[in-house]
Amino acid sequence: MVGVEIDLEKLEEERRRNRMDMLRHVDWVVDQIKKDHKKWLKMHVEWLWKSRKAQLAMFEKLGFTKKDIIELLEEEEEIRKALSGRDL
Amino acid sequence: MFIKGLDVDILEKMWSRFRGRKFVSVTNALFLNREDRLILLEKEELGPEDELILDFSEVLNAHNVRYAVVAGYLSILFGRNRRTDDVDVVVEEMDFGKFRMLCRSIIEKGFEALQVDISIEEGVKKLYNEYFMAGYKPRFVKKGVLLPNIEFKKASNTLEEYVLDNFYTVLIGDKGSIKISPLELQIAYKLWLGSDKDIGDARFLYKLFENFLDVGELRMWCEKLGVGMEWLE
Numbered sequence: 001m002v003g004v005e006i007d008l009e010k011l012e013e014e015r016r017r018n019r020m021d022m023l024r025h026v027d028w029v030v031d032q033i034k035k036d037h038k039k040w041l042k043m044h045v046e047w048l049w050k051s052r053k054a055q056l057a058m059f060e061k062l063g064f065t066k067k068d069i070i071e072l073l074e075e076e077e078e079i080r081k082a083l084s085g086r087d088l
Numbered sequence: 089m090f091i092k093g094l095d096v097d098i099l100e101k102m103w104s105r106f107r108g109r110k111f112v113s114v115t116n117a118l119f120l121n122r123e124d125r126l127i128l129l130e131k132e133e134l135g136p137e138d139e140l141i142l143d144f145s146e147v148l149n150a151h152n153v154r155y156a157v158v159a160g161y162l163s164i165l166f167g168r169n170r171r172t173d174d175v176d177v178v179v180e181e182m183d184f185g186k187f188r189m190l191c192r193s194i195i196e197k198g199f200e201a202l203q204v205d206i207s208i209e210e211g212v213k214k215l216y217n218e219y220f221m222a223g224y225k226p227r228f229v230k231k232g233v234l235l236p237n238i239e240f241k242k243a244s245n246t247l248e249e250y251v252l253d254n255f256y257t258v259l260i261g262d263k264g265s266i267k268i269s270p271l272e273l274q275i276a277y278k279l280w281l282g283s284d285k286d287i288g289d290a291r292f293l294y295k296l297f298e299n300f301l302d303v304g305e306l307r308m309w310c311e312k313l314g315v316g317m318e319w320l321e
Contacts, residue, residue: 004246006312011245014223015281021224025174028202032234040234047136047235051171054135058167061117061132072169079291079319080284 112300118166120300127258127268129166134263137161137236141175142264144228144238147193154180156255158248158269158277163289165258165268166296170288174227174239178248178269187216194228202227202237247273271297276309279319287319294320 033040059069111119111128119128131138141157148155157165159176182190191206203219203226204211219226220242228238243249255267268274271293278290294301310317 004250004312006246008314011247011280011313014245017223024224025227043233043235047173048171051135051137054131054133054138055167055169057133058117058131059169061130062115062167069169076284076288079287083282083284083287 114297114300118296120297122300122302125254125256127256129258129260131261131263134260135164137164137172137175138260138263140230140236140238141177141266142260143197143230144175144177144194144199145264145266147190147197147199148177148179150193151186151190153182153186153190154252156251156267156269158251158274160285160289162268162271162274163292165260166293168289168292170285173236175236176239176241178241178243178251180252181242181244184213184216187220188212191215198231199228199238200231202229202234247277270305272302272306273309275301275306275320276313276315279310279315279317280313282315291320 110121110123111126112121114120117130121127134142141161145155145157156178157175158178160170160172161175164170164172188209191201191212194201195207200206201211201215204214206212206215215226218224220240223242223244225239225241228240229235241248243252251269251273254270256270257265258268259265275290275293278286278293294306307317
């Protein structure tokens with residue numbers, strides 16, 4: 001790992017390309033919603049429902065309480081506030 | 089017992105945990121064996137992202153494609169409370185012949201590409217030349233299910249090459265295995281990306297594995313990327 005050289009300019013270029021890729025994907029999502037918003041919404045709900053169910057099972061396994069989850073959310077909100085307006 | 093994507097060596101190493109060797113307990117559901125670069129994760133209920141990548145990794149393993157899962161999904165895998173609609177997979181560069189064979193197996197496994205129809209030769213060529221080789225990401229989904237998706241990226245920098253050579257294998261209960269980026273590099277890279285979501289991911293992984301990370305390695309990656317570690321504290 002010591003010998004790994006990082007070309008930061010190249011990484012920046014990839015970050016830019018990644019954003020372009022994300023924008024393309026957003027266009028695609030918008031197209032899907034325009035085509036059939038009910039189908040898209042149904043798919044979205046099913047995905048979130050299944051994800052949340054798995055997440056809750058994980059929290060339970062790890063012994064998280066509601067208080068722990070609220071604290072985590074509050075911490076994330078603080079990070080968001082601290083970083084708002086930051087130029088990336 | 090049949091486990092997706094596992095070979096006998098890995099299975100043997102997995103069972104060594106039960107013989108009380110090498111693995112340390114990170115949480116009551118997470119065990120780490122740094123020496124063999126193995127992580128055991130007990131997860132009784134899989135999320136859609138887990139199911140997707142377990143199925144996809146089976147195809148990659150069948151074709152001996154070097155790969156590693158990177159980015160946001162890793163923190164979700166280990167329990168962070170957020171969602172992502174894409175699972176990022178870095179793969180080695182491959183020639184068109186191998187890419188075409190892979191696409192065939194991807195279809196057989198019930199996937200399709202979002203950008204083009206890969207059931208026809210023209211589609212596969214387009215996906216290879218205009219996306220994969222051009223540095224954009226082909227996206228694969230389970231047929232008819234558009235969320236979540238696999239983002240399939242060709243390794244194109246030294247960090248991604250490092251990840252392919254130094255992956256960890258995560259055994260997800262008895263449900264299968266995936267290869268992931270080393271955590272120290274992942275945390276430093278997320279700090280470099282720098283959005284609130286990325287920093288949240290970095291903090292989550294750092295706090296979860298805090299006592300088990302190689303802090304020297306983490307510091308070295310942060311220095312190379314030119315980022316501070318203050319967000320981790």
